[in-house]
Amino acid sequence: MGTTTRKTRDDFSPKVKQVLAERVNFHCAVCDAPTLGPKTGTNDKRFSVGKAAHIKAAAPGGPRYDAGQTAAERSAIENGIWACATCADLIDRDPDAYDVDSLLRIKADAEWQASTRAGRPPGSDLPALRAPTAINRAIAVFCRQEAARQERLDPRFKVSVRMAESGPSYEFSAREPVDAKLVICSQGRRRETDALRDFMHYGGDLVLEGLEIRMEGSPIFPSGGVATKRLEVTSHPRSIIMTVALDAGASMPLYVEFPGQATHGSRGFRFTGSTLGSMLTLSMTGDFSVRSPDFKLNIDLKSWERKPVRQLPHFAKLRQILQLLDRPVPVQVQCAHEGIESDFGSGVLDGREQFRLLHAFMAEIEDLRKLDTFFDLDLVMPADLGDVFRDRGDIAQLIGLIDCGKADDPTVEVSLVPEEPFAPLHELISSQKPGAIRLSQELAMRIFDRAYGPFEVELICPGAVFTPVGPANIEVGVPIRLMLRPAEGNRWSARVSGRP
Numbered sequence: 001m002g003t004t005t006r007k008t009r010d011d012f013s014p015k016v017k018q019v020l021a022e023r024v025n026f027h028c029a030v031c032d033a034p035t036l037g038p039k040t041g042t043n044d045k046r047f048s049v050g051k052a053a054h055i056k057a058a059a060p061g062g063p064r065y066d067a068g069q070t071a072a073e074r075s076a077i078e079n080g081i082w083a084c085a086t087c088a089d090l091i092d093r094d095p096d097a098y099d100v101d102s103l104l105r106i107k108a109d110a111e112w113q114a115s116t117r118a119g120r121p122p123g124s125d126l127p128a129l130r131a132p133t134a135i136n137r138a139i140a141v142f143c144r145q146e147a148a149r150q151e152r153l154d155p156r157f158k159v160s161v162r163m164a165e166s167g168p169s170y171e172f173s174a175r176e177p178v179d180a181k182l183v184i185c186s187q188g189r190r191r192e193t194d195a196l197r198d199f200m201h202y203g204g205d206l207v208l209e210g211l212e213i214r215m216e217g218s219p220i221f222p223s224g225g226v227a228t229k230r231l232e233v234t235s236h237p238r239s240i241i242m243t244v245a246l247d248a249g250a251s252m253p254l255y256v257e258f259p260g261q262a263t264h265g266s267r268g269f270r271f272t273g274s275t276l277g278s279m280l281t282l283s284m285t286g287d288f289s290v291r292s293p294d295f296k297l298n299i300d301l302k303s304w305e306r307k308p309v310r311q312l313p314h315f316a317k318l319r320q321i322l323q324l325l326d327r328p329v330p331v332q333v334q335c336a337h338e339g340i341e342s343d344f345g346s347g348v349l350d351g352r353e354q355f356r357l358l359h360a361f362m363a364e365i366e367d368l369r370k371l372d373t374f375f376d377l378d379l380v381m382p383a384d385l386g387d388v389f390r391d392r393g394d395i396a397q398l399i400g401l402i403d404c405g406k407a408d409d410p411t412v413e414v415s416l417v418p419e420e421p422f423a424p425l426h427e428l429i430s431s432q433k434p435g436a437i438r439l440s441q442e443l444a445m446r447i448f449d450r451a452y453g454p455f456e457v458e459l460i461c462p463g464a465v466f467t468p469v470g471p472a473n474i475e476v477g478v479p480i481r482l483m484l485r486p487a488e489g490n491r492w493s494a495r496v497s498g499r500p
């Protein structure tokens with residue numbers, strides 16, 4: 001049409017290709033496969049599977065294309081790498097397979113290898129490996145060539161090889177879904193068989209050791225002669241948030257959110273998540289066919305060790321949850337994953353037996369917090385939380401005193417010795433009119449093996465009715481026992497009136 005079209009590919013000249021191939025002795029720079037041989041059935045023709053691949057692509061849109069290159073730079077020998085057809089395909093078509101830097105390194109290593117081999121019989125290049133850098137380089141070249149060789153055997157896998165202490169270690173990751181069969185002989189090994197079955201049903205992580213394990217479905221899987229000693233399988237876990245409604249039927253259920261990981265298998269799912277700074281963990285296993293999963297709640301109070309009792313993390317929330325669990329409560333579980341909520345079923349959580357000790361423990365802590373606040377003790381939790389039960393001393397009476405305003409029976413019994421003049425007391429008793437009273441008591445206590453006090457505690461009631469216990473003979477100097485009961489509209493209150 002008269003227009004000139006600029007060539008869109010900057011291909012290599014035959015001369016460049018020739019030199020590229022010669023510099024690596026016609027071996028693939030990536031997998032080391034020879035790329036040249038005699039053409040079968042001829043005696044004067046050769047057969048080549050080698051290609052000059054572009055390090056930075058020959059045309060826009062190609063892998064690693066660099067718009068900043070001139071056409072001359074693009075088709076220069078510096079931009080080429082000699083490879084077998086399989087490796088060249090991967091370099092030219094899969095942009096994620098190699099980056100520019102690794103191709104340059106592969107090319108340099110292949111040329112280094114060709115130079116150490118030239119003029120020597122196979123294997124005799126070893127003396128050249130005396131320098132540690134040369135050894136490292138040879139190992140790197142081996143690993144890369146070995147990986148490339150495996151990928152040639154089954155291009156569905158990306159293979160990486162590294163040199164471990166015990167020998168080369170191979171990692172295969174499938175580039176696409178691959179049908180493979182894992183044959184595990186666990187005959188006669190009950191525990192492993194159960195673990196395997198459980199993994200198939202619910203997913204998760206599985207480590208098997210010392211079993212006869214074989215993989216089928218690809219030529220790169222170790223075959224017959226290689227014994228697989230250890231197998232680790234993980235089913236892809238997903239991050240989800242499980243919301244548990246405790247006391248689901250009630251008008252105000254308690255919602256607790258557990259961020260965690262879920263896996264699934266052929267039969268159902270499994271979830272583990274925790275909340276409240278990992279103090280509360282939920283484990284759940286459920287079958288797809290059954291709408292009531294198996295719940296397990298675990299409470300770990302380790303983070304309370306050595307903490308001031310007034311600042312125990314998540315105390316109120318845990319107390320609230322435990323209080324709910326002192327009877328079997330209906331539970332409903334919902335899950336949110338990528339903005340989609342789904343119902344995971346419901347059931348009943350009976351924490352009575354499981355948390356029996358914890359209930360007692362929390363009640364104990366509650367008492368200690370009361371004492372701490374009332375007397376301003378600055379109590380600190382012991383390093384071993386079990387000491388809460390061992391070292392607390394007898395605090396029931398103290399708690400009774402602090403809580404006197406809320407007591408079911410607000411009667412306080414006192415014994416006193418009337419002094420002159422006792423007319424007002426006599427008057428109060430005989431008239432049964434309420435009168436103000438202030439009782440004072442000195443108290444000391446021992447908590448977590450430390451002594452506190454003595455404190456002077458006052459018990460005050462603005463209007464109490466006085467009733468004598470037994471015969472009401474009020475005589476100066478003769479002790480009399482009195483029952484003091486707050487009159488209608490009055491109650492006792494306690495306060496610390498002084499610290500020595």
Ligand SMILES: [Zn+2]
Pocket residue numbers: 028029030031032033083084085086087088148
């Ligand atoms: Zn190759």
